Amino acid sequence: MANPLVRVTPLGRAFDIANYLFLGLFALSILYPFWTVITTSLASPASLPGRGLHLWNEEWRTEAWAFMFRENAVGTAYLNTLHRVVFGTTLTLFVTFCAAYALSKRNLPGRGVITFLLVFTLFFQGGIIPTYLLVRNLGMINSRWVLVVIPAIAAFNIIITRNFIMTIDQAMEDSAVIDGASYWRIMFSIFIPLVEAGAGRHRAVDGGKPLERVLLLRDIVQRLQGFQTDDSMQRLIEELRAQGIEPDWARIPHRSIQAATTLITIGPVVLFYPFVQKYFVKGVMLGSVKG
Template sequence: MSLTVGKKSPGEKIFDAANIIFLTVFSITAVYPFLNVLSISFSTSQAANAYGLKLWPQEISFEGYRAVFANKLIWTGYYNTIFRTVLGTLLNVLFSVMCAYPLSKKYLPHRNLFTAFIVFTMFFGGGLIPNYLLIKELGLLDSRWALILPGLIAAFTMIIVRNYFMSLPEELEESARIDGANEIRILFSIVLPISVPIIATISLWYAVAHWNAWFDSLLYISDPHKAVLGNVLRKIVIEGSSQFQQFDQGFNQNGQPAVTPDIIKSATIMVATIPIILVYPFVQKYFVKGVMVGSLKG
């Protein structure tokens, strides 16, 4: 008698091989543009202008990054983006938790009705012009608060947190009430310490959203000193050569410009992308647990 337990059938082997090939090709198509931009950002002007694929720099040069970091617009954009990301993420997480916690309690009157109102906003919105008029009437135009307050609570994220809180054992809160703790004390002393996975997950969601956001800044901010890094990046990459006049490009030994527009664009993209990429490894371990538990119980 032959044992076949654990062995894969020919169909399963073919499926696995096709899966590996597809995912490999998909990974290459996703990683290559990033490597190409990274390579150009570290290249000399001659190497950057050379024809062909660029997976690694032929001649390493840091002139592109020197020119980028010498531009005051980059540092201003960094400050505004970091300010928005840090403060916005803290407020987003705080208010999402404060909204999700009471909605997770069965004894909250009209809980399902409140939840339905919030879910309604996921499918229907006022539109661009009403939102702009609202921001204008609130006196938030050209204010950094216009980038934070309108999206203070993301409905989908709040629902995920609510479902996570509903999965926690009720006995923990009941024992705390017996000891005299109120709801605020229970939330911050008991619930949040055991909710690290979901808190880390939504923190990264909010942080990435704030870091990458630029359209609301384009709409509501007219002062260039309050523009976020995404807007600065957009001006450099899309609006073109007029922005390069603000860079100290320098010249090499042959009297040619040390950096080209492509090098400056690539270095700017890397400067805007690398910081948020570095955050992922520290919170990735919380993703599966936080999202799965928060999405199963409704």
């Protein structure tokens, strides 16, 4: 409802119309591809060949979704994601805050050497082979714990968090020490809440390392990856038919499987990103010292 006290000029009304039109088209350009992927995943085999972008299916089928959830790869992938979110995030944040808080103390013995070693790993790394040998010797090949232990110590996150802590007024810690607070109490009650926004940003943009995915490859994942290309899919079907095998998924359009796989993959991102987006808008540090 327009405010009667505000005078709307023709130029202002034209700007509002153009603004609404632009935002509407922008939103449509984002939502339309999502809707197209949804309709493709639920399309029948007869309606897929030669069709482009469209809004509605003449016939709806759920075979692609049923096939995807019959495979163990989907449940395993979601279980790995949940395992990493719960245990990986907890361990990573705990190690990051402990290391950052200790390195923020200028009187820490060996502080410069430890910081140099952390920065050194940002520019020079051992490589995939030494890391693989280390993980193999630890017995974590094809183990979900490789998603938790390997990224637990992130040098970049430690350095950034240390910088956050060093920008907080020292008077806050001094007052807590006078009141008899221990270092653990100071870290958990003062510094962690103040750099909570920075911690949320770390976890929101942390995408994981390719090596972790390599160490968790399974045969079913490799077969599902074959569905992503037309040639691989067709070649696999022809080989099975030559052996007299007609799998049930051969009758499912590969484009529907691709679309269903896409939606299953981006599902957690679409659901959980709005909850961490506030950390990008909120900022990276809050203060509580009165001037």
